[in-house]
Amino acid sequence: MKLIASLTSPFARKVRIALIEKKIDCPLEETQPWALDTVVPQYNPLGKVPVLVLDDGSAIFDSRVIVEYLDTISPVSRLFPQDTRTLLGARRWEALADGICEAAAAVVVEKRRSHVQQSPEWIARQQGKVERGVAQLSADLGDKLWCNGDAYGIADIAVGVCLGYLDFRFPELAWKERHPNLAALQQKLEARPSFTETLPPAI
Numbered sequence: 001m002k003l004i005a006s007l008t009s010p011f012a013r014k015v016r017i018a019l020i021e022k023k024i025d026c027p028l029e030e031t032q033p034w035a036l037d038t039v040v041p042q043y044n045p046l047g048k049v050p051v052l053v054l055d056d057g058s059a060i061f062d063s064r065v066i067v068e069y070l071d072t073i074s075p076v077s078r079l080f081p082q083d084t085r086t087l088l089g090a091r092r093w094e095a096l097a098d099g100i101c102e103a104a105a106a107v108v109v110e111k112r113r114s115h116v117q118q119s120p121e122w123i124a125r126q127q128g129k130v131e132r133g134v135a136q137l138s139a140d141l142g143d144k145l146w147c148n149g150d151a152y153g154i155a156d157i158a159v160g161v162c163l164g165y166l167d168f169r170f171p172e173l174a175w176k177e178r179h180p181n182l183a184a185l186q187q188k189l190e191a192r193p194s195f196t197e198t199l200p201p202a203i
């Protein structure tokens with residue numbers, strides 16, 4: 001098994017954290033999905049990382065599918081709840097956190113285009129998703145210790161990765177002042193070895 005990923009992708013970080021939490025050894029093949037010579041399209045027609053390549057050569061893609069697969073191959077540190085209702089809650093948390101990352105990443109990509117090509121309306125639309133999404137995360141967390149139910153799991157990983165990605169790409173966003181409950185959660189999560197070992201590299 002090997003993981004094809006970039007070190008800056010929040011979706012790949014989610015998978016890397018899950019591998020560490022579940023104590024699964026898996027070599028990382030680093031690639032830049034935007035590079036012309038990347039191997040990613042050989043494994044994922046969508047050309048996106050992360051991709052998990054299994055020993056039989058088959059490929060699993062989309063971080064949500066990969067993390068759920070990893071949870072089935074090792075009983076160590078269950079990340080997904082067993083109960084159907086709680087499981088739906090976990091998936092909703094993950095969908096929202098991932099959606100914020102997608103909108104934030106879309107802004108990063110748009111801002112790499114030349115000034116004349118950039119669309120301020122498109123950027124504002126994505127920024128609106130980020131602002132509203134973070135406010136929803138904060139409202140849903142309230143004063144609870146963990147995002148979903150009473151135990152650490154995939155919802156916390158997805159939210160911690162999302163907040164870390166905002167800090168990485170948009171340090172000027174003042175979400176911590178507006179949402180101190182999320183700031184406290186992130187501080188707790190960033191203290192875990194799985195989070196410290198997977199911090200994105202300095203840019």
Ligand SMILES: N[C@@H](CCC(=O)N[C@@H](CS)C(=O)NCC(=O)O)C(=O)O
Nearest residue numbers: 009011033047048049050062063064
């Ligand atoms: N829903 C996917 C999103 C993956 C994704 O968007 N990855 C980005 C890197 S952060 C990528 O590979 N982008 C390249 C492209 O869109 O061509 C997942 O959860 O794995």
